Amino acid sequence: MPTTYSISDLARELDITTRAIRFYEEQGMLNPERRGQERIYSARDKVSLKLILRGKRIGFSLAECRELIELYDPTGNHKQLETFMRKIAERREQLRQQLLDIEQMQLELDTAEERCLAAMAQVPA
Template sequence: MSSQTYSISDLARELDITTRAIRFYEEQGLLSPERRGQERIYSPRDKVSLKLILRGKRIGFSLAECRELIELYDPTGGNQKQLQTMLNKIAERREQLEQQMLDIEQMKLELDTAQERCMQALEFTIKSQQVV
């Protein structure tokens, strides 16, 4: 692994996020930069962790799930356990999304039915007023 390090502003600029977001992930225990006085020094591992957090957020993982994946990171062991866990979480997320899509379709049908009933009731009300 490279001995390159990053400042908080380097990571923020490179990953297009705010320094505040990086500090938040640090407060949550997801990143652990070295400290030189007040300055935070991030390692390549921190950068990988941050990328994993951002990717996880984009696909709907919780911070706890991101933490679990970060803890499994093992560049020397080929990351098999991390990758298998990630695949399992992706399958779970996909299942959740499929269920949400079914729920949305059902809700749309119920909205269509409610709308149709309201339109019929309104039409009936207008016709009854015209008869009087």
């Protein structure tokens, strides 16, 4: 018998709220079975949820997470892994650019601060 999870099982195990799980379900990223009002999540849903949470931690958008989930193939996930590696490289490049932008902004702040201090030194108190 396949392993299944209730929404509270997943929330507890992955340390997220049931509301977050329902949000991802509303976005079409999870597809639990229904037994009346009860949601029954599969092992695949759990893997998808882990991928979403990992993607969020490293700055992926929901669309990027969805793309990776859609590439999942239980017989072999080479294409999914290649796409994930490409997205990791893209994210690294974005972060490198953000670091350069921050360094440039810090230099501009330093210059503005120096000018303010010099101007204040010339104005009588």
